[in-house]
Amino acid sequence: MADILPFDQNRAAVKAREPEPLWREALGRALRAVREEQGDRLVDVAERAGMSPQYLSEVERGRKEPSSEMIAAVTGALGVRLADLLAQVAGDVRRRTAAGRRTSGPVLLAA
Template identity: 50%
Template structure:
């Protein structure tokens, strides 16, 4: 009789587990979808509006808007523009807010790859 070892399933997360904040190899560079989702949620909450209200105005589903806000879905430019309009903003407004937030969050990730003083860019292989 052979000894049978049961199959063991490996759990592979769909999304990396966020590392502790701060610079260093364990820190994770922010993703665009996370930043854009945070901007949309922050704007919606500042207006004291519900997901349902904004989704209906944007003509997108509530679950999809929720996924976008949580950074789980990479929304198309059409969806982002519709969500922005439903919040009384333009697409450029949302993208500008997201760009500022992305720059703030990722400031520690540029130290070794870009040298601002000389314009030198280094790529690691």
């Protein structure tokens, strides 16, 4: 006869929540939002940043994880401060993480 196992609600909550957001996806969303807000075309920003439009497109779609040099080149081409972009990306990751963990307790950040 089979044993009845107790239902572990914490484990179920962990499995049910959304996966952690990826940094490269949040970065890509932020870069695309800035570019579109400025009315820039992808090819123009890529040219100013010294990269191919295909590579910038993959970065914006969260498919590629760019080096710090590439991020600096794109922010320079967009005329935005790296610190401002990083703050926007961090806020996006926090919001998405919090939304995925609503059922499993608070998100703790190290001070």
